[in-house]
Amino acid sequence: MTIAVTGATGQLGRLVVETLKTKSAPEGLVALARNPDKAADLGVPVRAFDYDAPETLAASLEGVETLLLISGSDIGRRVTQHAAVIEAAKAAGVKHIVYTSLLNAPNSTLGLALEHVETEKLLAASGIGHTVLRNGWYTENYTMGLPAALEHNALIGAAGDGRISSATRQDYAAAAAAVLLDTSLQGKTYELSGDDSYTLTDLAATLSAQAGRDIPYVNMTEPNYAAALTGAGLPAELAGFLAHCDVGASKGALFDEGTQLSTLIGRPTTPLASAVATAIG
Numbered sequence: 001m002t003i004a005v006t007g008a009t010g011q012l013g014r015l016v017v018e019t020l021k022t023k024s025a026p027e028g029l030v031a032l033a034r035n036p037d038k039a040a041d042l043g044v045p046v047r048a049f050d051y052d053a054p055e056t057l058a059a060s061l062e063g064v065e066t067l068l069l070i071s072g073s074d075i076g077r078r079v080t081q082h083a084a085v086i087e088a089a090k091a092a093g094v095k096h097i098v099y100t101s102l103l104n105a106p107n108s109t110l111g112l113a114l115e116h117v118e119t120e121k122l123l124a125a126s127g128i129g130h131t132v133l134r135n136g137w138y139t140e141n142y143t144m145g146l147p148a149a150l151e152h153n154a155l156i157g158a159a160g161d162g163r164i165s166s167a168t169r170q171d172y173a174a175a176a177a178a179v180l181l182d183t184s185l186q187g188k189t190y191e192l193s194g195d196d197s198y199t200l201t202d203l204a205a206t207l208s209a210q211a212g213r214d215i216p217y218v219n220m221t222e223p224n225y226a227a228a229l230t231g232a233g234l235p236a237e238l239a240g241f242l243a244h245c246d247v248g249a250s251k252g253a254l255f256d257e258g259t260q261l262s263t264l265i266g267r268p269t270t271p272l273a274s275a276v277a278t279a280i281g
């Protein structure tokens with residue numbers, strides 16, 4: 001059985017490949033990368049795979065039985081890109097596609113859900129067996145800002161009192177690996193999220209406890225938060241996107257009470273305090 005992983009050079013893809021390698025022979029794995037040189041250190045066979053080169057994709061999927069399609073990062077172009085991958089998978093005779101979607105995608109208030117919903121529809125229409133991993137927010141989306149919070153003595157955001165049920169990329173990678181390796185887990189749609197939810201005030205309190213000083217959470221309006229992120233050096237588009245997501249979080253878009261992720265991975269999801277400790281070293 002050959003398992004291939006798209007986006008294998010990305011942060012999630014790398015973790016999936018590393019996790020798969022601990023459970024199966026590297027010869028049965030294929031890392032698919034738009035820049036194969038970047039995947040050379042993964043220790044598994046690498047094939048070129050650029051979503052924007054549709055005519056090349058089927059050949060790279062030759063002999064692949066199970067494909068993990070990690071959603072692309074080019075927001076606004078992803079339906080076309082994912083459609084090309086699904087078409088190529090069909091042409092190459094791939095038996096099963098596992099796709100990383102978004103938590104609660106069909107009912108999500110986040111604008112980025114639309115491309116995931118469209119991709120899920122393409123999968124359903126493809127006739128190929130498929131599993132949908134509706135991944136919740138990455139804890140790292142918030143913990144990556146903690147060094148700056150320490151520097152400025154405040155954690156800023158626009159998520160209000162919204163509860164966030166995030167999990168680490170490693171947690172989601174473990175779930176993807178479990179589904180890729182166990183056919184009895186396939187053919188379903190999973191809503192994946194962290195076991196415990198928190199507010200950004202809780203995150204600031206966890207950070208304060210570990211730093212040994214008070215780092216308050218400062219809630220901002222969407223435009224002010226976006227402006228603060230731009231001022232900190234983020235590109236305007238990314239800043240606007242993050243502020244939009246935070247406002248979604250304030251309305252519950254990142255909250256989920258389920259435990260499907262910990263059930264899939266056979267352990268609790270990574271606690272917030274551990275993720276904070278990792279982030280601030």
Ligand code: NAP
Nearest residue numbers: 007009010011012013034050051052071072073136137138
């Ligand atoms: P990432 O580190 O940005 O990795 C994205 C991967 O997609 C990279 O390997 C990138 O290749 C690859 N890619 C982008 N465009 C491609 C193309 N045209 N053809 C082939 N490969 C392409 O993102 P991540 O953290 O691993 O997350 C994986 C995905 O989850 C993202 O792409 C996005 O759809 C979604 N996401 C989820 C959350 C969340 O909180 N749940 C947050 C952010 C993103 P290169 O290495 O060559 O750039």
